[in-house]
Amino acid sequence: QSVLTQPPSASGTPGQRVTISCSGSSSNIGSNTVNWYQQLPGTAPKLLIYSNNQRPSGVPDRFSGSKSGTSASLAISGLQSEDEADYYCAAWDDSLNGRWVFGGGTKLTVL
Amino acid sequence: QVQLVQSGAEVKKPGASVKVSCKASGYTFTSYDINWVRQATGQGLEWMGWMNPNSGNTGYAQKFQGRVTMTRNTSISTAYMELSSLRSEDTAVYYCARRTGDEGLDYWYFDLWGRGTLVTVSS
Numbered sequence: 001q002s003v004l005t006q007p008p009s010a011s012g013t014p015g016q017r018v019t020i021s022c023s024g025s026s027s028n029i030g031s032n033t034v035n036w037y038q039q040l041p042g043t044a045p046k047l048l049i050y051s052n053n054q055r056p057s058g059v060p061d062r063f064s065g066s067k068s069g070t071s072a073s074l075a076i077s078g079l080q081s082e083d084e085a086d087y088y089c090a091a092w093d094d095s096l097n098g099r100w101v102f103g104g105g106t107k108l109t110v111l
Numbered sequence: 112q113v114q115l116v117q118s119g120a121e122v123k124k125p126g127a128s129v130k131v132s133c134k135a136s137g138y139t140f141t142s143y144d145i146n147w148v149r150q151a152t153g154q155g156l157e158w159m160g161w162m163n164p165n166s167g168n169t170g171y172a173q174k175f176q177g178r179v180t181m182t183r184n185t186s187i188s189t190a191y192m193e194l195s196s197l198r199s200e201d202t203a204v205y206y207c208a209r210r211t212g213d214e215g216l217d218y219w220y221f222d223l224w225g226r227g228t229l230v231t232v233s234s
Contacts, residue, residue, distance in 0.1 A: 002155055033218040044206055044227055045156065050220040088156055092219065096173050100146065100158040
């Protein structure tokens, strides 16, 4: 049972816009920033969005993040086949002496 | 080239210990915390703890307290994660990740990951 809640799957056709939600609580998303990671099959996670809505250099602007209250979202516009991957949200949690918590991951399928 | 290079796959028996290494290159090793995250096959990411390579200070997830030890050797820019009393549920890929961010603006994230080390626990 992950501390942050994500839908297990999402899908879309090429060119579509899809969103992935991430729900937390006051001790994590409610009081700290949210990061998103993309994990292609058989590879390590890669930073996609940091500090709620910031893109590292090299990440296409098709990817965007937002946060409101104790929830966050990742949006992918102009969906491409290479976007098929697992996506994880993460945030620092102030409980239990502090810890990083992750969502359970969302597997994105490009139809 | 900025990277984290991890040690190779390990096979251990239940009850044994495993020590995974993570060698940093291309940046100042002591300037960034190293975190450890694991992933069982087909499962999500699970944070294990952090280590400050400069001070050696550590912080562990409650689940791993008493079983995990994170250390470093600054002379060779290498971090280590040792997990003891292994059980089958510890079979997973173990990643090291560099934490960066902005202390003033209070945001942090993992910007650099190792490729992972598969640890298999089997009798």
